[in-house]
Amino acid sequence: MKVRYFAWMKRTVGVADEEISPPADVRTVGDLVTWLRNRSAGHAEALAEGAAFGAAVDQRTVTFDVPITGAREVAFFPPFTGG
Amino acid sequence: MKVRYFAWMKRTVGVADEEISPPADVRTVGDLVTWLRNRSAGHAEALAEGAAFGAAVDQRTVTFDVPITGAREVAFFPPFTGG
């Protein structure tokens, strides 16, 4: 599974994307956030509890209770500021 | 004083504009309407009581109680349908 980071989260994590293989008990986006925090200090900071960020599974915005089973790509990003 | 007619009122009156010299007791736009009705059957029809038309004095929209004293140009027209 590919994880992608955008805007300041990308700078904080230190990579734009990475291939990961989380264990089977990482079922939802929220589970994945918790699991990713242990990968590095940058991950822990970018994905900190209380930080305002959103997620997409296979390029559709989702809430954190959505399962990631079978997903090819999960993305994390700060609130959108386009337009 | 010049009087101008627009849209279907112009066709009904039969002229686009005309020079007039109303008597001194024709003081307001409303007085002028009443006075103009006697000029021809076309005038009477175009300016009939109850017909929906507006007026301008010197190219500004006015209500019928506005005086015409000193006016160079009075215009009558149906409701606007531009845009």
Next chain:
Amino acid sequence: MAVRVQEGDFDVGAELDRLTKGNRRIGGLAVFVGLVREMHVREGLHRDRIDALTLEHYPGMTEKALEDIEAEANRRWPLEATLIVHRYGRMEAGDRIVLVAVGSPHREAAFEACEFLVDWLKTKAPFWKLEETPAGEKWVGAHEGDDAAAARWEKKAQ
């Protein structure tokens, strides 16, 4: 601020470029282009298609009325640029009739002022539409919806 009444067509891209050029304070540009729409009207047993219309106006008064409307928009909203171009004469379905453009630092003001200008010019500028139907010419009656749309802004003025 600019107002133009002309018989010929206008170039939307060129007009907007000219309007915003060199002004770096405009964040949002709201634009309206009014077009001649092909219409079908039922007149007794006939169903007529309207393919063209002629816009009559009151030269002199038209410019004054549009300038008044534009000035009013600039009083109500913090605008950086406003433009009204209105055509008169004969136009066919698909042709452009009117261009209204409003630039402001903020998009909300641009949208509101643009809608205000369109609503007001329909009820306060001396234009009259004469439609060509297969059965002959027909003057367009005032549209009640236009009066209602314009009236919205009267209330806000109080």
Next chain:
Amino acid sequence: MAVRVQEGDFDVGAELDRLTKGNRRIGGLAVFVGLVREMHVREGLHRDRIDALTLEHYPGMTEKALEDIEAEANRRWPLEATLIVHRYGRMEAGDRIVLVAVGSPHREAAFEACEFLVDWLKTKAPFWKLEETPAGEKWVGAHEGDDAAAARWEKKAQ
């Protein structure tokens, strides 16, 4: 219906001509052009002028998000033509960022749908603004007003 995400500038006049060409049912075309606005921000003792920004986006998801938003507008209003062109990459003050255009038989629908599209794309399309200030780069925080503007339309959906 069309959505485009591109690095280069767009030609507003040409885009609008292409959008409405041959469609004689469009009476009103409502357009929004978003521009990079020169801004002044106070950061501690400094007053910085922002002259340029870089728009990052999420290729693939951006197009999907814009198509979803466009489809929603077409469900809510009777529209004849819709177009969203959004740029990414580096832009300077005065540059165009986004074009939203909506054609409808009636101007009210065109205006409403255009405003809806602009509000929604600001909060639902994956773009992030990085501003260049003399003191360095700075990610733009989400604007509360944008959430409020987008929320208007959520209520209307019920």
